[in-house]
Amino acid sequence: MRQSFGLYLKAKLLLVLLLVCSAFAKAQLESSQWFFGNRAGIDFRSGAPVSAADSAMNTGEGCATLSDADGNLLFYTDGSTIYNRNNEVMLNGSGLKGNSSSTSSAVVVPLPDSDTRFYVFTVDTDDLVYTRAEGMHYSIVDMALDNGKGAVELNSKNTTVLARTSEKLTAVENATDTGYWIITQFEDRFYSYELTASGLHPQPVISQADPFIELVTVPITNVDVAAMRGYIKVNSTGDRLAAAHFSNNITADFDNVTSILEARSIAYAQGGELYLYDFDNATGEVSNPIPLLTRIDEGSYYGIEFSPDGRYLYAEIDYQRASRSSIFVFIGGEIAQFDLTASDVAASKQTIHQDNNLPFRGAMQLGIDGNIYHSRLDQTALSVLSNPNDDSVPVNYSFNGFNLASGTRSFYGLPIFVQSFFQQFEIKATDGCEDQEIGFTLDTTTEDFQVVWNFDDPDSRASNTSNEISPIHIYNTAGTYEVTASIQTLFQQITSSKTIQIFPQVEINPVEPSLIECDLGFATANFDLTVIKNSVSSIADQTVEIYASEQEALEQANAIDTTIPFNSSSTTLFIRVDNENCFKLITVDLIVERCSIEVFNLITPNNDGRNDVLNVTGLRTVYPDYTISIFNRYGRLVWEGGPESEDWDGSSNQINSKKLLPSATYFYTIELNDPTVKNISGYLYLSY
CATH class of the missing domain: 2.60.40 (Immunoglobulin-like)
Structure with a gap:
């Protein structure tokens, strides 16, 4: 499968390179349109969020939206009703067994190897008695039906997957790129179901991991549901999973409590659990539970999201106090950041934002613009967490920083998507110079992908494109170039671009080496x-x-x-x-x-400090093995010396030691004992 997938990707990428040009860096556009809350919407197709008011949906919490790869809306749902692209109830699209009051009432997952069929997974809730909740189901939408507007296949509608679960639901690609894992959680067990081209495998991978979240059983309504609330999220590369539990009450907490108001206050205000896990997207197993915040921290945890690069986990926290006069007293809230690369992740907690404007409880959802959006109850705007990768620019939380369209409002929920839709690829390259190697790479945590680069340099002919992961390109002409990378995974197409400047190179004259x-x-x-x-x-x-x-x-x-x-x-x-x-x-x-030596051929040994000895420039320090021989005019050797001898001062060390020789013309030979330099000879004058 992997070999054929690689050939498929290469062929598809070449076609993409010829047909597709992107004006901005973007993720795939399946998640580019959002519908949520009271008829609220956001459209990211331009690269920046634009508020929309097209939705026909009014949902308190869970919802899901799906567009095609070009960003064209397919359908959206609150888990109970599916709406088509014309904002009409889809054919056979009502009566699904999700619930608009369920945290993650639905997620839409494409059927691998199909262009038209999609699984809509739902999880139910019951705001009065959670034991009445109907668990997890799926229904299949076929977009080829009803003249391309889509319809729910009746023989698949509300197919039971799991009889009892919580309000938690998420999905991510599997490790072999052949399908997806759909994950839910109940008590201390995670259930991972694999969807491949052959359909949903009915037997889940079950992982038992702390904490145990008890489904409270008391005869007072609306106290058991709080513990079922909260999101689970997997990072886009599918190796970490986080779970937020709004509360973690036990049945004993309600002993001797008969007041409905007091019971609900206890259920809401005693604190929950926030846990981080490892997720194996090859096997579907959840392991290595790490408590980040627990009941003793006295916070309630609902919305969570990973940063685009997967390094950080963000969580919203509500601090509440039990009350006998209201369901709870809101004290304040915060947005917390955890560094998943830290040796102690829990200790890495940083508070990004605090306020007590209104309860924090609400979804946190990553957008394809790289920001995380936070929904707070009954607002005409979403709060925005910008720069969540926490790179060179500080993270910023803007309360109600993005205005929704007039007449629309947010509630608790935002649409959830297959988390792999948010795989991020950013081109890393620096400006350079003519005739210099420029290196390109993709900053991503995704491991399995294919890429075709276009360097915007047609004069380089065949070198203008590359399918290497980290190519090198040489520009011969200064200018501005728009480099694009067309990236393909099995289910995603992503185009990233970066402008680089190539400057004139220095000019150097030919020089002697x-x-x-x-x-x-x-x-x-x-x-x-x-x-x-x-x-x-x-x-x-x-x-x-x-x-x-x-x-x-x-x-x-x-x-x-x-x-x-x-x-x-x-x-x-x-x-x-x-x-x-x-x-x-x-x-x-x-x-x-070692150059030829120079002999000064006049010696006047009269102790006047000038020419008292034979002067041979550089001889001792340059030729350490030399020998000097001096002869009289009859050819008789009168003096011989070397590096260990004193310089010749006109005396003889051959005939009679230290006897001064008479004034006359003498002859010398200097053997340098260096095969690269010739020996020298000549005459000199001795005069007193």
């Missing part, structure tokens, strides 16, 4: 670097600096002072040439050679 100087001793020489510096560039707005190492050149640290001779052994220097935006490095080799 090396400088050669004679050894002044100890294998070093003095080099005049102004020669090379002045020849590299003659352009006024370019700077030239020389460095001893490549690392220093890259960091522009410890540039060599070229106004003074540079004493060095043989080495390589790095020349950095910069303009306003670009730079290049070239190298020059410094070569120290």
